[in-house]
Amino acid sequence: MRWFLAFLGFALFWAGAVRAEEADPGYDALLALHEDLRDYMLPGFTAGVVMDSGARVGEVYADDLMARKLAGLAAFETRLAALPVKTWSRAGQVDYLAVKSILNGYRFNLEVLRPWKRDPGFYLDPLMGVAFSEVTGSEADIAKLRARLAMVAPMLASGRQNLTEVAGDFADLAIHNLENSDGVNHYHPYRAVPPAGIIGWYDDLLARSRASRPDLVADVEAARAAVIAFRDWLRAERPRMTAPGGVGAERYDWYIRHVRMIPLTAAEMLTLAEREHERMTAALALLRHRNRDLPQLTLSRSAAEQAEKIRVTDAAVRRFLTEEEIVTIPDYVGELGTNTPYIERPGGPNFWEQIQFRDPIPDHLHAVIPGHRFDAVLAARDTRPIRGSYSDGGRAEGWATYLEEAMMLAGGTRHTPRADEFMQLFGIFRAARVPVDIGMQHNRMTVAEAVAAMRARTPWLDEDVARVDAEIYLRRPPGYGVAYTIGKLQMDALLADRAAQLGEAFRLREFHDAFLAAGRLPIALTRYEMTGYGEEVALFWTTPPIPPAG
Known part of the structure; x- marks a missing residue:
């Protein structure tokens, strides 16, 4: 009965929003x-x-x-x-x-x-998906692959014409990605030795075509030649590719406020993130002291061992979320998988794997349930024309990052106390991203400097994970790197606001259900809808012109 009433409240919140609109x-x-x-x-x-x-x-x-x-x-x-x-x-x-x-x-x-003019990666990003294609599918699948392969050469030729304002960091990242594995390989097909970048994956596709579909060989060779020619063009033109990669300080603040709708300036976010980094670093030291007599958690040594850890973790998390009345899990939410597949790397586990292969719970909460994958299942059923098609990165990452420490404090890691240390390690890395996101977008920091800065402030952080993150935060629209820590702090503030408003009537599950039912909107907008507090959204009603380049 308690579950039914909670679910009914979840549905009525959603339906009420539709009727009001x-x-x-x-x-x-x-x-x-x-x-x-x-x-x-x-x-x-x-x-x-x-x-x-x-x-x-x-x-x-x-x-x-x-x-x-x-x-x-x-x-x-x-x-x-x-x-x-x-x-x-x-x-x-x-x-x-x-x-x-x-x-x-x-x-x-x-x-x-203007990524089509400034970023060679704009034309390279879709090429990996083509190279990942299977060559043993149906004739319809092969026809689609052949058509996509035929698009590679004209798309890269178009890129060479359009790319007249290339940023130096963008060019360097593109050349690196053409020739080198990124070392993280998220969502890549598994290979014991990862292919060397985009060109390596076209070599892989060519070898598979020769073995299984010789009629595709000429198509793959033509696409591969176009990719190599694009790499050679980038190398030749690199001395002239000197534009800044970031958008500049004033434009960054404009974007944060009027697109991401975060009610903070870069300077304010820096202060908050520095405090979070200090707080979590101190918390890590205290937790290590608390746990000093407990055995260290050990890395999984096989895919089977890791799969069993994930199975046990998923069951424990779902039981905790239900029994402790944390959030409603509708019946249609089935198995959600894992975010970190088991991989054996020649150099040992990367940052994420150092944690996940010891205890999967930090990223399971963040990326599986009740984080990203759970969030996505709910969102897929949202038929509202605006909210059902809107997905804000700050909301997605803010919610998921909030869950790490929040679930720890709510008791979700009582059965695995050393995992609390990993929650803080995650938070430390999130906070270390904020100054490098801002630094790169302000054109005060190169990608290499961003990598070094994050590694200096984050235990266990390896160069590959740091570089992949830095690339995301420079090449995506501004502010994605700040989204984790700043979104988490916005979630903390919203929880505090709602708990103070409702007093003894506050219920955590109702709070989480209402938040999720509001849609994947900027958190400041959801705060206004849930609490009626309008001082943050007052900053968004008027949009000034985008500042000139500075």
């Missing part, structure tokens, strides 16, 4: 604008959509088309500004601000980021 005058116009905007923009700003759609690559990212797309955003901004949003319910206002953040993000992509 539908009652707002003019809300239909917001829905229409949202749909028109999605149709208007190029999906995701990735070259991969070009490869999958079979579009004419040279035309899709031509400067004149992108200039027309940028100019056309003004009409959407005018439509949005005309809506009577001040009279709407909180739920409707939150949806309005979510659409506003999407529109602001498109403008920033077209006006500032």
